[in-house]
Amino acid sequence: MSSDEVTRLLRTAYQDEIETVMNYMTNSIVLDGVRAEEIKESLTADIQEELGHAEQLGQRLKQIGEAPPASAEFVAHQDSLQPPEDTTDVLSVIEGVLDAEEDAIETYRSLIDAAEEAEDHVTEDIAVTILADEEAHRTEFRGFRTEYASD
Numbered sequence: 001m002s003s004d005e006v007t008r009l010l011r012t013a014y015q016d017e018i019e020t021v022m023n024y025m026t027n028s029i030v031l032d033g034v035r036a037e038e039i040k041e042s043l044t045a046d047i048q049e050e051l052g053h054a055e056q057l058g059q060r061l062k063q064i065g066e067a068p069p070a071s072a073e074f075v076a077h078q079d080s081l082q083p084p085e086d087t088t089d090v091l092s093v094i095e096g097v098l099d100a101e102e103d104a105i106e107t108y109r110s111l112i113d114a115a116e117e118a119e120d121h122v123t124e125d126i127a128v129t130i131l132a133d134e135e136a137h138r139t140e141f142r143g144f145r146t147e148y149a150s151d
């Protein structure tokens, strides 16, 4: 069992994960300086996790008789995650990552509720597992923000 709302949220989450991969990769490449090294490493590791999330969501869409969107339907919205003009401005990237993770957390919470409502327990389980990953990312970047804001 599934529902239109479950499908809509799966497709939204899929697109957001792809946009996250793009912006984490760009930021992990463009940042400069000794202080940026730890952030760049963390982003590089997260890229693989976010890509894995997209893959799971896409496979789930297929399993419920739907399909993940492709680039023609893509609408970008991660404004705060655009690479900073000053490539040593690590804090701006940290804030952008936190916005993206908060947004993902909100989407997965909604997906959990919609899947529960539709008695789609497999989607619910996937959303709970991914939610745990996003909360871990948020915790890590909150730690980075604390460190950078105190300098």
Ligand SMILES: [Fe+2]
Pocket (backbone or CB within 6 Å): 017, 049, 050, 053, 104, 130, 134
């Ligand atoms: Fe993700």
Ligand SMILES: [Fe+2]
Pocket (backbone or CB within 6 Å): 046, 050, 101, 104, 133, 134, 137
């Ligand atoms: Fe994440």
